[in-house]
Amino acid sequence: MAMDGEAEGGKKGGEVGGRREEREVREARRRAARSAFVKELAEDVEGRPREMRVEGASTMMVEGKEMEREVERLRERAAAEERMFSRVPLNRGEKQRLKALKRSQNMLAGMLDDFDDDIAGIMAAGEEGGAQAGDAVAGAAAGGGSSAQVAGLLDSLLRPRKLSEAIHEAGKMPSLRAQAKVISGDADIPLKPDLGERRRAYEAGVVAKQVRKRGSEDLGFDQGDDEDGGGEGGEEDEFYAEARRMQEARKSAKAAKYSSSGLIPEAEPSVDEDGRRQITTQIERNRGLMAHRNKAVKNPRKKYKLKHANAVVRRKGQVRDVKRETAPYGGESTGIRSSISRSVRIG
Incomplete structure (x- = not known):
């Protein structure tokens, strides 16, 4: 019985190990299928042409497909409008997609313009740098420079440069507007002077x-x-x-008319018997810079009396006064008007 148990355990262990190896092989194949190097090897074996990988290419491909779908949708809409002889209004989703499509087109056009300007600047800087380096090599050779110096200049001239180095050197050069020669598709157009x-x-x-x-x-x-x-x-x-x-x-007549000298006549100072100037009423009151107050509201009792009188006047505009009977009714002087109804206080 013990031998049988050990045999069964060995079989189970072998099965588990086999499944583990199969799982590891499948995982390795899956990783290899996702590996870019293995994909390139498979493409070389199949004879496929090589593809250029550009940063952001996937995003541009997605935008390109979306653009194609939107253009096809607009073409179908135009055909439907032509069949029905009427305009088909855009719904909210279509308006949003059309707006996003226009925005992506504008961004792509701006990226292409910036790329064109950068390449033009790098080309100009490269040409000027090459000309300066060539002049330096010629001057060193003509001036009797050592072979090591000439070799160093040649190495600096002929060595390959990175794109970042070229951009850095182009940034040190003057701008395209300041250069005498503009390398661009608009070279024949005259440069417009600055706003200043x-x-x-x-x-x-x-x-x-x-x-x-x-x-x-x-x-x-x-x-x-x-x-x-x-x-x-x-x-x-x-x-x-x-x-x-x-x-x-x-x-001159207008200036004399509106001049300040003739508006206020100078008053003669009042002098008392002793020859001293007399004080004015303002000096006698000695109010200083105290604000002016209305004489009617200085007394609080009078202030509230006036306030109540104003309230009574306002109330008469809201509610009609009650007419009290002073004599027996004598009839209307112009006849009885049935269209008028007024309240009469009884008692």
Whole structure:
């Protein structure tokens, strides 16, 4: 019995070990299937063309597929509108998808523009750097430099550079606007000056125009004053001179009218018998900077009396006064009007 138990235990242990090995093999195959290196080996064996991996390519592929689906949906909508001869309104989901599609297109266009500008700057910096390095090598060789120096310059010129190094060197170079030669698709378009330069040019033109205008006016008045008259030109000059004198007279009269000197006459100081100035009523009261108070509300009793009178007046506008009977009814003077109903106090 013991031997049978040991045999059964060995069989079970072998089965468990076999299952563990199978599980490990399956796990290894699964990891290998997810491995990029194994995928590349499988593609090489199958003869597939190599694919370029770009950072963010998956996101761009997803956006490209979404864009294609949205374009197809819009094409179907246009066909339906053409069949029905009417516009099909967009629902909320379609509006949101269309807005996201436009935003992604704008972002992609901005990324391409930035990439174009960066490449143009790197190309320009590379060309200038290469020209400077070539001049340095030629100068070292012509100036009798040592072979080690010439070899070092050649190595620095011919060694491969990383993209980060090229971008760093391009950042040290002047901007594209400051460069004489622009390497871009818009090279034939003239560069527009900065806003500050245009503003300074405009202000300089305005000042020059004002100076010319003022000089011409001064010159015309001087000629009118110097000439004695005679003929048609003299009569015109006298007319302008008379108009100028009338304008000056009007200005002087207006200034005299609104000047502060003539508004308040100076009062003669009052002097008593001893020759001393008398005090004024304001000095005698000695109120200082105390605020003005209405005389009617200084007394609290009078204040509340006026307040009650105002309340009674306001109440008469809300509720009609009750008419008390002072004599027997004598009838209406203009006849009985049945359309009017008024309350009469009884008793």
